[in-house]
Amino acid sequence: xxxxxxxxxxxxxxxxxxxxxxxxxxxxxxxxxxxxxxxxxxxxxxxxxxxxxxxxxxxxxxxxxxxxxxxxxxxxxxxxxxxxxxxxxxxxxxxxxxxxxxxxxxxxxxxxxxxxxxxxxxx
Numbered sequence: 391x392x393x394x395x396x397x398x399x400x401x402x403x404x405x406x407x408x409x410x411x412x413x414x415x416x417x418x419x420x421x422x423x424x425x426x427x428x429x430x431x432x433x434x435x436x437x438x439x440x441x442x443x444x445x446x447x448x449x450x451x452x453x454x455x456x457x458x459x460x461x462x463x464x465x466x467x468x469x470x471x472x473x474x475x476x477x478x479x480x481x482x483x484x485x486x487x488x489x490x491x492x493x494x495x496x497x498x499x500x501x502x503x504x505x506x507x508x509x510x511x512x513x
Contacts, residue, residue, distance in 0.1 A: 391503045395434030395450045398496045402427030409485045423489045451500045454493040461490040
């Protein structure tokens with residue numbers, strides 16, 4: 391799960407940088423995914439130590455949930471745009487939607503990992 395956490399972090403950093411460049415480097419809010427990504431990378435790295443793995447992966451799952459809550463409207467805005475509402479800033483909506491979808495996928499993987507860890511026999 392630590393590897394998935396670092397991969398998610400790297401993808402979010404890339405999304406943030408692309409968004410920042412695409413806005414002409416004037417919208418600092420486009421870097422929010424990169425900030426989340428940096429924290430995910432850090433948590434993934436800290437989770438490499440067995441003694442810290444459980445707490446760091448739980449924190450990463452909580453961070454993913456917070457990211458979903460903050461970016462879910464991006465999915466709704468993209469759907470609205472496809473339905474004909476062209477008042478939506480499609481670049482911002484697409485980046486938020488992508489971040490939300492990545493975090494949803496990560497959250498699902500994390501929950502499955504936690505369930506599998508509970509089922510594993512204790513040595």
